[in-house]
Amino acid sequence: MGALKYLTEGYATIDTNFLQFCASHGIFSIEDFLVHDVRMLVASAEQLSNSDTLKQGINQLLSIIETCHQPWMNGLVLLENREQKKHCLPTGCNSFDVFLQGGLREGHVTELVGPSSSGKTQVCFHVASKVAMKLGGVVYLDSGNSFSPTRVKQIVTRISGSVENQVNGNLQQALRNIECHAVFDIYALLNVLRQLKSNLEFQAGYKVRLIIVDSISSLIAPILGGNNAQGHALMVSVGYMLKKLADRHNIAVVVTNHMVSGEGGNLKPALGESWKNVPHVQLQFSRDHATNIYGVYILKHPYMASGGSANFMIP
Incomplete structure (x- = not known):
């Protein structure tokens, strides 16, 4: 554009x-x-x-x-991505990473969808902490004022072990590498994404490995409905920008989405069919509150069969 x-x-x-x-x-x-x-x-x-x-x-x-946007993905893009052997970023949740054959793939938009308290934000905290501590820059776009440095500290401490100097060094590194932005509406999100695009293209040495939007649905859902042409256009533009950032700069992008009632009362991801085409990977989360065991189910994945599932723990 x-x-x-x-x-x-x-x-x-x-x-x-x-x-x-x-x-x-x-x-x-x-x-x-x-x-x-x-x-x-x-x-x-x-x-x-x-x-x-x-x-x-x-x-x-x-x-x-x-x-005006190009198709989200076609066979040639899939082949090129496969041949490039894009790296996977580990989340720090071992069983989850094993299930995904290494973690969250760079160059892809991964959507974590599920009801409240199903583990979406906790996985975001884990992958943000793991990447920021060991690999590089993280941009965390927080729409609900839910980002918790305390939780990051807990995760980094667990990963680092019992050596105090190592814990402190890793924590400082992680917090220094996490760039957190409060985004409370779609316009703020677009402004941040546009600035991020500019920084990546024109600032030498500015490197981002991971972008998290928690949650994308809380920003887009309020502008949809009825004959709101602008709302749909904004949603399309956000999806295009996220996929372009992921592909052009080899960044893993993670977005969270809630669920709504569909036909027959069955739950489905929010934001409708137009948004469904945006993420390369769509994972549905669940949680057994009695055992505190989380479940993940593949709704869509370019290299793994839909319907695959696994259980995992969030430390």
């Missing part, structure tokens, strides 16, 4: 007047448009004499966003 001026040749409603209107609101690219409140933009357009034409331009942009 790029500058709006490049759309003038293909779309009659995106003309010089429309570009000037957008520029007056600080909008020069599709990315700028996405992080702007479209309702306010429409309200501003309605105050002008050419409001109908401007609103047609706004609707045209929303339509373009939904159709």
Whole structure:
């Protein structure tokens, strides 16, 4: 996605007047448009004499966003990813890592889906701690104010053993390598992802091994429903940006998602069919509260059969 001026040749409603209107609101690219409140933009357009034409331009942009992205994945991409032998990042939950043949794969978006208290956030804490302590940078996007340095300390202490100096050194390394951002709406998420993209492309030495969004559904679900074209376009854009960051910079991306009632009362992942195409890997979590044993079930995986399952413990 790029500058709006490049759309003038293909779309009659995106003309010089429309570009000037957008520029007056600080909008020069599709990315700028996405992080702007479209309702306010429409309200501003309605105050002008050419409001109908401007609103047609706004609707045209929303339509373009939904159709301009390349397919999420095809056979050639799968083959290339397989041949590149992308590394797996261990989560620190041994049985879980063994089941996934090493952990979470770099270059992929992995979705952890399940009801509340099914282990999604705890796995996020474990993989963030493990990667930050040993491998490199982690960007943790926290939508519910749930990030816990105390929990990170517990995990690092367990992994490090009983040598106090080693524990302290590993803890400082882990906390230094975890870059945590509070993101409470979709616009904040897009802004952080856009800044992250810029840092990765233009800052020498800036390296990220893992991106976590906990939870993606709490940010996207409020903007969906009804005929909210902007909400769907924003969801598509977020998915595209996450997959592009994962692929271009060889980053493991993890998102968490809750579950909603489907046909017959059966639970299914939230966010609908359009989002279903975003993650490369989709894992459903469950928990036996009596034994504190967690379960993982493969909903989708490019290299493993759907329906596979395993039990694991979260230390």
